[in-house]
Amino acid sequence: MSARLLPLAVFLELLALAGQWPWLSWLSAAALSGYFLLNFRRLLIYPRILGLVTLGMLVLLAVLSDSDPGIWGRLASSAAYYAAFLGALGLMQLLAQHLPHLREMHKALLAGPALWLYPRYVLTSGSIGSILNFGMMALLCGTLNQHLQQYNLDDGRRRAGMRAVMVTTLRGFALVPLIAPTSVTIAMITREMPELSWAGMLPYGLAASVLLLLVGWHRENRSLVALRDDIADSTPASGMGQLLIGSLLGLTAIGMLAWLTVLTPSQAAMLLIPLGIVSYLLWRERSPRSALNQVTENLVSMHNEMFIFACAAILGGTLGALVPMEQLAHWLAQEPKYNVLLAVASLFGIILLALIGIAPIVSLALLVGLLAQLAQLGVPIMTPALGLMCGFSIAMIFSPFGPSTLILSRFSGVKPREVVFGWNGRYVASVLPLLLLLLLATHWLHL
Numbered sequence: 001m002s003a004r005l006l007p008l009a010v011f012l013e014l015l016a017l018a019g020q021w022p023w024l025s026w027l028s029a030a031a032l033s034g035y036f037l038l039n040f041r042r043l044l045i046y047p048r049i050l051g052l053v054t055l056g057m058l059v060l061l062a063v064l065s066d067s068d069p070g071i072w073g074r075l076a077s078s079a080a081y082y083a084a085f086l087g088a089l090g091l092m093q094l095l096a097q098h099l100p101h102l103r104e105m106h107k108a109l110l111a112g113p114a115l116w117l118y119p120r121y122v123l124t125s126g127s128i129g130s131i132l133n134f135g136m137m138a139l140l141c142g143t144l145n146q147h148l149q150q151y152n153l154d155d156g157r158r159r160a161g162m163r164a165v166m167v168t169t170l171r172g173f174a175l176v177p178l179i180a181p182t183s184v185t186i187a188m189i190t191r192e193m194p195e196l197s198w199a200g201m202l203p204y205g206l207a208a209s210v211l212l213l214l215v216g217w218h219r220e221n222r223s224l225v226a227l228r229d230d231i232a233d234s235t236p237a238s239g240m241g242q243l244l245i246g247s248l249l250g251l252t253a254i255g256m257l258a259w260l261t262v263l264t265p266s267q268a269a270m271l272l273i274p275l276g277i278v279s280y281l282l283w284r285e286r287s288p289r290s291a292l293n294q295v296t297e298n299l300v301s302m303h304n305e306m307f308i309f310a311c312a313a314i315l316g317g318t319l320g321a322l323v324p325m326e327q328l329a330h331w332l333a334q335e336p337k338y339n340v341l342l343a344v345a346s347l348f349g350i351i352l353l354a355l356i357g358i359a360p361i362v363s364l365a366l367l368v369g370l371l372a373q374l375a376q377l378g379v380p381i382m383t384p385a386l387g388l389m390c391g392f393s394i395a396m397i398f399s400p401f402g403p404s405t406l407i408l409s410r411f412s413g414v415k416p417r418e419v420v421f422g423w424n425g426r427y428v429a430s431v432l433p434l435l436l437l438l439l440l441a442t443h444w445l446h447l
Contacts (some may be wrong), residue, residue, distance in 0.1 A: 316365025
């Protein structure tokens, strides 16, 4: 019965967002707390450790800090918001389970001119990942194995083909933090720094995405061509037109709601995606109980990720209250050169911390708090914000502890470190100097 607390928490936070009622966020945080207290032992080891660290930081805040008592309400609201953000967007996995046309995507993506195989896969996985989140990785990697079983491939060619498609899918997913209005990076940055908008950050995110795309295109396209030639299947895929139309209608609705209301595109997606999914389930199942059960099961399957996001929001706010962020911001605001140094530190800091097991969302939450202080002092923060976005993007493919890496490891049968260093090591080494040049160019533009 405790499982019902998760959909209740998400519903309350979405209602708070729609009506701009902060007190509902506190009720949402209470429902989340109740669920995770009752189900703490069911979490994986990393979320449990993170939860204990978060609890310790809250105790330190209560004992050592004389900050505004209102911080507790802000921490509760942040935890509820980011947990609901992931839970709401993750409901798209339910739609994927009911649409058989999605299994035909690999056939469609491996068709057409050989030159465009890599960018087609990257842009498709990035587009779907902006809505499905980590569900996209499970969807494309899971259906890939089913797709390849239809063909007479030996083990070597099958493994090479799976590696080519999986690594391309992963790199497409890594574009989401740079350009998608539904990404957690853009959601956090725009929430804490309203002066930065998704539209304003989009040109710089697109520039970074083009750099990542070009490097991967040079390295991986030949492997995808080899897989297509090994398969030699020229039959057309079915249902792609309907899938495209449905996706465009959904994105248009998100854009219209964001344009007509005070909501950001991320928040509009948080509201419309669950509304659409639940409406579809009610129409399909003709049973509110069945729809609720499916939503609950889906949210419970993501409870580790939701817990990590909630803890990261609390850690970011707690560290911001304990660490003298205001003094640090004043020091950084003294010299323009510190601004670009902070951008470079943000880029490499998130990546290096992810390599040792610290979730990028935790690093992101802390650094966003620092940037918010700088913004209040009138410091241009586009460059360090871009550094955060690029660092989060690379950390998604370069952390042996990340959810996307673990999904690829599970489906491919190779160790996570092989996915990180063997599949992506040279790629990351190639793109980092280009991203540094982009940060320098962005800093120069905002002097």
